[in-house]
Amino acid sequence: MSTPALRVLVVDDHPVVLDGVALALQRTMFVTVAGYARSASEAIEAARQSHPDVVLLDLRLPDMLAPETIRALLAQDPTIKIIIFTAYPDHAALDAALAAGAHGAVVKDIEQADLVDAIRRVAAGERVVYANTGHDGGDILHRKLRExxxxxxxxxxxxxxxxxxxxxxxxxxxxxxxxxxxxxxxxxxxxxxxxxxxxxxxxxxxxxxx
CATH class of the missing domain: 1.10.10.10 (Winged helix-like DNA-binding domain superfamily/Winged helix DNA-binding domain)
Structure with a gap:
């Protein structure tokens, strides 16, 4: 008997990011996209309706800070797993989001295989951080902007x-x-x-x- 696919809710305010992540996840046998949201309020409602296993959550949304969003999602469903998805690996909000209960963090230019691996591992109960916190000056976004x-x-x-x-x-x-x-x-x-x-x-x- 096959294992049910992991249900992932993708939350990001950039349509291109939503489309790209959805395409990447749809190519994976054991992951399915449970829904999409472009704001924190939409994410909370979508999670209530679709009951995802994992939420891939943009660090910066237009209507709510990430820590507040995380606390709201976990209050609604304590079993849900949350992965911060960010282009700001050295942003101060990342530590606050992890402290608020996020189970992992990945940078937006992560390889598809690593993203899928992070989702799988977090769903299994691991804490996964594929984001450089900037302690060694490795801010990916800053490097791209500078280039x-x-x-x-x-x-x-x-x-x-x-x-x-x-x-x-x-x-x-x-x-x-x-x-x-x-x-x-x-x-x-x-x-x-x-x-x-x-x-x-x-x-x-x-x-x-x-």
């Missing part, structure tokens, strides 16, 4: 663009003027060799930045 000449602020603005926000909305979220956001965005598009927002997002995703 392409992007600053953290330019990355932040690009991330808000990926969430579908307008320049005024980004300005409000980051405490900047609209002209400053426009200048940052123009500079970012120039560095990425893009002529518009869509091309910039496509290029950033191609480079593994978003």
């Amino acid at each position: 392409h000449g992007l600053t953290r602020r330019e990355y932040e603005i690009l991330r808000h663009v990926a969430m579908g926000q307008t320049n005024p909305e980004i300005a409000t979220a980051l405490g900047l003027t609209r002209n400053t956001v426009k200048t940052y965005l123009q500079r970012t598009m120039q560095k990425l060799g893009a002529h518009n927002r869509v091309e910039a997002l496509a290029r950033a995703n191609q480079l593994g930045i978003l």
